[in-house]
Amino acid sequence: MPKLNENYLNVQDSYLFAEIARRVKAYEENHPDKAGSIIRLGIGDVTRPLTKSAVEGLHKAVDEQTVSETFKGYGPEQGYEFARKAVADYYARNGVSVDADDVFISDGAKSDTGNITELFAQDNVILVPDPVYPVYVDTNTMDGKKIIYMNGTEENDFLPMPDNNVKADIIYLCSPNNPTGACYNKEQLKAWVDYALANEAVILFDSAYEAFVSEPELPRSIYAVEGAKKCAIEFCSLSKTAGFTGTRFSYTVVPKELVFATSDGKELSLHDMWNRRQSTKFNGTPYIIQYAAAQVFTEQGMSECMENISYYMENARVIAETLRKKNIPFTGGVNSPYIWFKCPNGMESWELFDHLLENIQVVGTPGAGFGVNGKNYFRLTSFGTHEKTKEAMERFDKLF
Amino acid sequence: MPKLNENYLNVQDSYLFAEIARRVKAYEENHPDKAGSIIRLGIGDVTRPLTKSAVEGLHKAVDEQTVSETFKGYGPEQGYEFARKAVADYYARNGVSVDADDVFISDGAKSDTGNITELFAQDNVILVPDPVYPVYVDTNTMDGKKIIYMNGTEENDFLPMPDNNVKADIIYLCSPNNPTGACYNKEQLKAWVDYALANEAVILFDSAYEAFVSEPELPRSIYAVEGAKKCAIEFCSLSKTAGFTGTRFSYTVVPKELVFATSDGKELSLHDMWNRRQSTKFNGTPYIIQYAAAQVFTEQGMSECMENISYYMENARVIAETLRKKNIPFTGGVNSPYIWFKCPNGMESWELFDHLLENIQVVGTPGAGFGVNGKNYFRLTSFGTHEKTKEAMERFDKLF
Numbered sequence: 001m002p003k004l005n006e007n008y009l010n011v012q013d014s015y016l017f018a019e020i021a022r023r024v025k026a027y028e029e030n031h032p033d034k035a036g037s038i039i040r041l042g043i044g045d046v047t048r049p050l051t052k053s054a055v056e057g058l059h060k061a062v063d064e065q066t067v068s069e070t071f072k073g074y075g076p077e078q079g080y081e082f083a084r085k086a087v088a089d090y091y092a093r094n095g096v097s098v099d100a101d102d103v104f105i106s107d108g109a110k111s112d113t114g115n116i117t118e119l120f121a122q123d124n125v126i127l128v129p130d131p132v133y134p135v136y137v138d139t140n141t142m143d144g145k146k147i148i149y150m151n152g153t154e155e156n157d158f159l160p161m162p163d164n165n166v167k168a169d170i171i172y173l174c175s176p177n178n179p180t181g182a183c184y185n186k187e188q189l190k191a192w193v194d195y196a197l198a199n200e201a202v203i204l205f206d207s208a209y210e211a212f213v214s215e216p217e218l219p220r221s222i223y224a225v226e227g228a229k230k231c232a233i234e235f236c237s238l239s240k241t242a243g244f245t246g247t248r249f250s251y252t253v254v255p256k257e258l259v260f261a262t263s264d265g266k267e268l269s270l271h272d273m274w275n276r277r278q279s280t281k282f283n284g285t286p287y288i289i290q291y292a293a294a295q296v297f298t299e300q301g302m303s304e305c306m307e308n309i310s311y312y313m314e315n316a317r318v319i320a321e322t323l324r325k326k327n328i329p330f331t332g333g334v335n336s337p338y339i340w341f342k343c344p345n346g347m348e349s350w351e352l353f354d355h356l357l358e359n360i361q362v363v364g365t366p367g368a369g370f371g372v373n374g375k376n377y378f379r380l381t382s383f384g385t386h387e388k389t390k391e392a393m394e395r396f397d398k399l400f
Numbered sequence: 401m402p403k404l405n406e407n408y409l410n411v412q413d414s415y416l417f418a419e420i421a422r423r424v425k426a427y428e429e430n431h432p433d434k435a436g437s438i439i440r441l442g443i444g445d446v447t448r449p450l451t452k453s454a455v456e457g458l459h460k461a462v463d464e465q466t467v468s469e470t471f472k473g474y475g476p477e478q479g480y481e482f483a484r485k486a487v488a489d490y491y492a493r494n495g496v497s498v499d500a501d502d503v504f505i506s507d508g509a510k511s512d513t514g515n516i517t518e519l520f521a522q523d524n525v526i527l528v529p530d531p532v533y534p535v536y537v538d539t540n541t542m543d544g545k546k547i548i549y550m551n552g553t554e555e556n557d558f559l560p561m562p563d564n565n566v567k568a569d570i571i572y573l574c575s576p577n578n579p580t581g582a583c584y585n586k587e588q589l590k591a592w593v594d595y596a597l598a599n600e601a602v603i604l605f606d607s608a609y610e611a612f613v614s615e616p617e618l619p620r621s622i623y624a625v626e627g628a629k630k631c632a633i634e635f636c637s638l639s640k641t642a643g644f645t646g647t648r649f650s651y652t653v654v655p656k657e658l659v660f661a662t663s664d665g666k667e668l669s670l671h672d673m674w675n676r677r678q679s680t681k682f683n684g685t686p687y688i689i690q691y692a693a694a695q696v697f698t699e700q701g702m703s704e705c706m707e708n709i710s711y712y713m714e715n716a717r718v719i720a721e722t723l724r725k726k727n728i729p730f731t732g733g734v735n736s737p738y739i740w741f742k743c744p745n746g747m748e749s750w751e752l753f754d755h756l757l758e759n760i761q762v763v764g765t766p767g768a769g770f771g772v773n774g775k776n777y778f779r780l781t782s783f784g785t786h787e788k789t790k791e792a793m794e795r796f797d798k799l800f
Contacts, residue, residue: 001569001599001600001601001660001661002520002524002569002570002600002601002602002660003520003521003523003524003569003663004519004520004521004660004662004668004670004673005518005519005520005521005673006521006662006663006668008519008668008673008676009662009666009668011676011680014676014679014680045473045474046473047468047471047473048468048471049465049466049467049468049471050462050465050466050471055462055465055466058458058462058465058688059459059462062450062455062458062459062462065449065450065455065458065646065647066449066450066455067449068447068448068449071447071448071449071450071643071646072646073445073446073447073643073645073646074445074645074646075646107507107682107683107686108682108683110680110681110682110683111681111682111683114680114681114682115515115681118405118542119404119405119408120402120403120404120405121403121404121405121406122403123403124402124403135680135681138680139680139681142518142676142677142680169401169402169403170402199401200401200402201401201402202402239683243471243473245473245474245683246465246471246472246473246474246475246684246686246687247465247686247687247688248683248684248685248686260401260402260404261401262404262406262409263403263406266409268404268406268408268409270404273404273405273408276408276411276414276542277542279414280411280414280510280514280535280538280539280542281510281511281514281515281535281539282507282508282510282511282514283507283508283510283511283639283645283648284646284648285648286507286646286647286648286686286689287646287647288458288647288688289686
């Protein structure tokens with residue numbers, strides 16, 4: 001009889017977005033006259049179509065697949081050389097040197113942040129921020145690993161810092177952060193790198209929102225900090241940068257410098273392990289998507305992406321302006337598409353959810369869905385249209 | 401300090417295709433005059449371009465991504481309903497009933513056969529055939545699971561059958577088989593299903609080559625056998641069926657009937673566990689590829705695929721004819737693109753590899769790369785062109 005992985009019994013039901021959908025549906029059924037005026041600012045998905053460079057790249061690559069001479073079958077599991085180099089060049093333009101050989105192309109930062117846990121044994125101490133993107137917690141719970149939390153609160157601007165009394169082996173950091181929109185500065189990231197080097201810990205750095213960093217002095221990569229290649233793996237993606245949430249392209253940097261001792265004094269390289277993992281359990285990202293992604297990473301391609309990002313950030317500005325007017329404390333919205341604000345009048349986040357839905361037909365995401373420190377916070381996103389976002393914030397302005 | 405997954409130390413270096421490439425390169429350097437006449441019949445990758453339906457589907461879906469009204473962001477992690485239904489309809493046309501809700505769309509059978517191990521605890525007995533597609537062994541070794549082997553030999557036509565003295569929890573079967581091309585008939589598959597039901601074992605059934613089955617009485621799915629939904633997960637792919645090795649689309653069927661007891665008497669559904677696994681560590685197959693795949697699964701789309709498959713099978717016929725003429729025993733080539741033959745004159749497989757390369761400049765795959773039972777066998781594939789395959793077999797004919 002198969003012995004099942006019973007750690008799955010400990011994974012919490014992923015009910016957040018399902019519960020939101022349930023409440024919205026119930027509201028629509030009870031108030032058919034108001035259903036049409038609901039504005040959704042909760043979802044973390046892009047709405048702008050693919051850019052010109054991406055579309056032209058896709059069509060061209062599809063055409064290559066129609067004739068034997070240019071047809072591509074299996075590609076390298078790590079990604080085509082041209083795609084890895086395009087990523088390394090993009091890093092270089094942002095002032096960070098990354099070896100193209102250390103770049104692994106994949107289908108999503110969610111896949112890679114999930115699958116990376118396979119490289120680590122069960123008896124590690126995993127340090128995870130709260131509030132947090134639920135995937136870090138769920139994937140380690142599925143593995144039966146021990147998770148400890150660090151608090152993101154108003155006091156630390158939702159940017160938890162290292163505590164030398166805590167001995168962690170693996171540390172998850174996400175900056176610019178989902179859900180809080182907070183972004184570590186270079187000194188803060190340096191403190192984390194110093195901690196990791198001193199404790200021989202590994203930082204798993206999720207920079208999926210790096211393209212939204214607008215303040216030039218803020219690091220868009222942990223490798224902007226010296227020594228990070230000895231302690232950090234970085235996950236990044238075109239999902240939000242280029243609107244690839246439905247097109248799927250991500251990249252993970254696993255530097256060759258990441259070498260650690262085994263229990264009997266041998267050495268294992270995380271780069272080699274990840275290479276073996278991907279070669280064994282993955283067959284590469286579709287050629288046509290790698291080809292299109294390489295066009296996105298050109299200067300022209302990235303300037304088209306920045307037009308979309310500017311569009312979204314105008315929404316963030318409108319949301320932030322309203323919150324500021326109301327003296328509601330918030331993080332994010334400047335270097336991130338997310339805005340994380342304190343629920344007014346001491347409300348809890350699900351209470352505010354219902355309050356906004358019932359009174360102004362605006363849907364957001366209750367902070368409680370991201371951890372205990374989100375209990376009194378609420379997330380809005382800037383991925384809507386200008387018109388709807390403006391309308392939503394005018395209603396919000398009148399309500400409070 | 402991170403504790404690494406030291407099971408990786410036990411994974412054998414995947415040297416097979418690297419070693420082949422090394423020997424071919426050395427030969428080319430030593431015999432530049434002969435380099436141009438090398439014919440490669442070793443690789444398991446398709447060479448015919450994408451079909452008309454697939455290409456039109458890709459272009460159309462890319463166009464949808466260029467305007468907000470039809471733009472698709474995140475899709476369901478399990479795959480779009482239209483894609484899951486297209487797969488279920490394809491099964492139905494082949495006489496097998498599969499619930500669209502039990503179909504999970506993914507990016508490759510390699511990903512899914514690899515990732516499925518996560519659902520099972522470490523203390524399972526894993527039964528794997530030898531010779532075998534190396535991924536089954538490597539992925540379980542990475543997990544630290546105990547593997548036992550069953551022999552595929554000339555005596556059982558490379559189709560190992562259940563042994564009631566062996567108690568396995570998880571059983572890997574691949575039919576039509578890679579590398580041997582052998583294909584189980586319905587009675588044989590029924591014996592496996594009966595064994596699994598009697599022993600409460602789970603069969604992981606890899607049917608990636610089902611579209612190559614030409615004899616109508618042979619099952620293309622394990623679900624052609626009654627009771628299989630209570631004991632089997634099936635993995636399938638468009639890689640070889642539609643030339644999607646570089647385009648990436650696969651599907652895995654995890655029936656809701658697969659429910660097993662936990663150590664404390666609770667119940668866990670493998671369907672629910674896989675759903676949770678995919679929802680947590682995967683963000684879906686690209687929309688444009690799911691859309692194109694749905695076109696491939698139509699009757700028109702599949703008839704275009706069958707033209708390519710017929711092209712390849714003509715190569716298989718030519719290879720088989722030559723082997724028959726020489727009285728060389730072989731399996732495959734009728735319901736499979738692979739032909740697995742006994743090395744002539746008592747040669748070992750690497751010896752034959754060098755012999756063919758040096759004397760007739762034909763490159764194949766030594767059976768030793770697939771397990772101990774492959775030591776005296778050799779794999780040729782039918783994925784080349786008619787001209788090269790014919791030429792290779794004429795040279796082979798003259799050599800022996």
